Amino acid sequence: MCWRCFSNSNISHPEAPLEALPGASSRRGFLNHWGAGLGLAALVHADAQAQVDVGQSSSMRKLIPAESLEQSARQQYRQTLSEANSKGALAPDDYPQLKRLRAIANQLIPFTSQWNPDARKWKWEVNLIGSKQLNAWCMPGGKIAFYTGILDQLQLTDDEVAMIMGHEMAHALREHARERLAKSKATSMGLSVASQLLGLGQLGDVAANVGTQLLTLKYSRDDETEADLVGLEIAARGGFKPEASVQLWKKMLGATGGGKGQPSFLSTHPSGNNRIQELEANLPKVAHLYEQARQNPAGTQLN
Numbered sequence: 001m002c003w004r005c006f007s008n009s010n011i012s013h014p015e016a017p018l019e020a021l022p023g024a025s026s027r028r029g030f031l032n033h034w035g036a037g038l039g040l041a042a043l044v045h046a047d048a049q050a051q052v053d054v055g056q057s058s059s060m061r062k063l064i065p066a067e068s069l070e071q072s073a074r075q076q077y078r079q080t081l082s083e084a085n086s087k088g089a090l091a092p093d094d095y096p097q098l099k100r101l102r103a104i105a106n107q108l109i110p111f112t113s114q115w116n117p118d119a120r121k122w123k124w125e126v127n128l129i130g131s132k133q134l135n136a137w138c139m140p141g142g143k144i145a146f147y148t149g150i151l152d153q154l155q156l157t158d159d160e161v162a163m164i165m166g167h168e169m170a171h172a173l174r175e176h177a178r179e180r181l182a183k184s185k186a187t188s189m190g191l192s193v194a195s196q197l198l199g200l201g202q203l204g205d206v207a208a209n210v211g212t213q214l215l216t217l218k219y220s221r222d223d224e225t226e227a228d229l230v231g232l233e234i235a236a237r238g239g240f241k242p243e244a245s246v247q248l249w250k251k252m253l254g255a256t257g258g259g260k261g262q263p264s265f266l267s268t269h270p271s272g273n274n275r276i277q278e279l280e281a282n283l284p285k286v287a288h289l290y291e292q293a294r295q296n297p298a299g300t301q302l303n
């Protein structure tokens, strides 16, 4: 997961060394938008009602204009890709692992807008970066990156990749970064939530230059749980086996020493076991979505 979702001793810094990808010479033209998932409403069949219960998004987030934040995210995304590209660590479009990631994203994107109607307008992008980090993230506005480390070290199946991708998409859809920034700004200004909401309007300047903050924000445990459940549902609707979410976290626990020793991602995040229990409790809620998707894969036949 994004290192903030999954911070541990392996991931001490978001800017871990990049590693050149075999067969991936520096590529040009990678800035093309990859715009799958447009005009797909018709493909999203019945039962659009959310099955997992995560409540409403925080209204605090509205203090930060979504557009400014998304623009800032776009800039940061370009910069990250550009840096990787200059080191031969950005996977080209025909790189098999990248094609696989994009195919999985195509299956999930049709089921994102029910969590955030604005996502219909997002220009989703998925890229793969060469690095040993167990890392993946989705910036506001749908800019996704996976690191080769998480795919290779955990030997992820497609179902497991879909769970990670759904989780990261959920952070963006539920606007957790926007919420975190709004809350930290309100706190630093010494203002109450009420005075912010009633008097000051939007804090456009906060979103203008967040830059690398987007790569270092830490989400709350509640955000993480929410992302787990929303991601689980999106992946199930996309035709990915819900049980893979549990398998994924077991692998994560194995890869990070089961929480023994310090530091561990378990010290700052919901414990792996709690996470697994929460996911297991929610499997029955999404089982029928997975079955429906398997029987009628209309939403999965996307370019």
Ligand SMILES: [Zn+2]
Residues within 6 Å of the ligand: 001, 002, 004, 005, 006, 167, 171, 219, 223, 224, 227
């Ligand atoms: Zn997370």
